[in-house]
Amino acid sequence: MQPQIFLVFNETKQAIFNHKFLNAFYKNITPLSVLNAINTELTLLKEDQNKMLISEFNSIISKEIKNQPTPFIYERIGEKFNHYFIDEFQDTSESQWNNLIPLLENSVASENGSTMLVGDAKQAIYAGAEVKQSNL
Numbered sequence: 001m002q003p004q005i006f007l008v009f010n011e012t013k014q015a016i017f018n019h020k021f022l023n024a025f026y027k028n029i030t031p032l033s034v035l036n037a038i039n040t041e042l043t044l045l046k047e048d049q050n051k052m053l054i055s056e057f058n059s060i061i062s063k064e065i066k067n068q069p070t071p072f073i074y075e076r077i078g079e080k081f082n083h084y085f086i087d088e089f090q091d092t093s094e095s096q097w098n099n100l101i102p103l104l105e106n107s108v109a110s111e112n113g114s115t116m117l118v119g120d121a122k123q124a125i126y127a128g129a130e131v132k133q134s135n136l
Helices: 002-049 054-065 072-080 094-109 131-135
Strands: 083-086 114-117
Touching: 054 094, 083 094, 094 114
Parallel strands: 083 114
Antiparallel strands: none
């Protein structure tokens, strides 16, 4: 008798789980459909206009420069600019900051280079921003 009770209990438990899952899915089907439609339209716009989101750009740059001691892109930009001013630094993500470090290090290390970061942690508005960075 005990194995049958255990079997029925597990079947009931699984049925309740499936019921809750389907209810949650049903409640979210409209928002999920809208998000999917927005994503589809955004993808078409990006392809049509040959553009990308800044979050995608940051990821690509990060992957490209990760294992390079002095990344080529920064050598090229560094030859053109000696002084950098970054405002609203409190809204800089960790990925963006990691992408900027080699460029700014090169600027500060050069004889005529300078870097200024300006930001207020209390004014951070972007998700993904690493506010603690503002306390350098």
